[in-house]
Amino acid sequence: MAREEVTLLGMWASPLALRIEWALKCKGICYKYIDEDLLNKSQRLLTHNPIHKKIPVLLHGGKSIPESLVILEYIDETWKQNPLLPEDPYERAMARFWAKFVDEKCWTTLPGVFGNEGDEQEKSKEKAIEELGILEKQLEGKKFFGGESVGFLDIVCGWIAYWLPFIEDITGLNLVGETSFPALSAWFKAYLGVPWVKELLPPPDKLRAHLTTFRQKLLSSRS
Ligand SMILES: N[C@@H](CCC(=O)N[C@@H](CS)C(=O)NCC(=O)O)C(=O)O
Structure with missing residues (x-):
């Protein structure tokens, strides 16, 4: 099979x-x-x-x-090679817990920052910073969410490392600075530096153009 x-x-x-x-x-x-x-x-x-x-x-x-x-x-x-979830049942449960957190929180909040302006965007920005702060704490003292090597949660959160700078660039907002989020900033670099991670990233210019158009559509659908 x-x-x-x-x-x-x-x-x-x-x-x-x-x-x-x-x-x-x-x-x-x-x-x-x-x-x-x-x-x-x-x-x-x-x-x-x-x-x-x-x-x-x-x-x-x-x-x-x-x-x-x-x-x-x-x-x-x-496929059992290069396991993603930890072996320990509690660690596995926690990896699933944080994956659910990312999908229920960040996956909604970051598009809220991206697809809004004014008060709505400000509210989403505050929420995003709070949620990213929670992830920052999870990373403290570790290179990857999975420890010394990439694991399940790194792959779940990986989109944040690549998409967030585009969100910041296109909206002109700053969410994750190296001083305010040292662990997350270091993880962005470490994760995106993994050869098989880097190899699959969408071309930056094409993605920027796509996201810029997408944001315009979102804003005009709201006005
Ligand atoms: N919870 C789903 C979400 C899937 C999802 O939202 N996919 C988007 C693309 S990123 C999609 O297919 N959108 C088309 C639509 O909503 O009609 C998952 O984790 O796979």
Whole structure:
């Protein structure tokens, strides 16, 4: 089963699809990548994720697995090499706890900073700084969330390391400074410096242009 063809339905600018590519790359799994048009969803996407109709979706052995965190755990359980989740049950539970925190909090708050102006943006910014401060504490004294090497939580949070500077640049706001967030700033560099992490990052100019247009759309839909 583990040797059967692996296909990822993704979208090049999706931080959540990138999570899956990172995990597959870290495990050394060959996969086929299909870039989906999220404005004109394919029958393939609707068939493989009929409930949420979203990417990422992993196809393996005739089965479809949706939801990025679920996919990450599936990958970790299917291919045992380079384990992502810690072995200790308590540590595993905590990695899942923090992954849920990132998806329930930062995944909503950072787009709130990006897609708003004025008071709404200010409120999201305050919340984002508070949540990033919580992650900062988790990292203190460690190189990676996973300790000395990249683990589950690094892959879950990885999008923040790459996307946050674009958010700051495009909005003109400063959220994570090297003085106020030393551990997080050092982790951004360490994570993005991992060869298989770096290799999969979307081209910066293309991403900046995409995000700039996306922000304009978000702002005009709100006005
Ligand atoms: N909780 C889901 C969220 C997936 C998600 O929001 N995917 C976005 C791309 S990053 C998407 O497919 N958006 C299209 C839509 O909402 O219609 C996960 O972790 O996989």
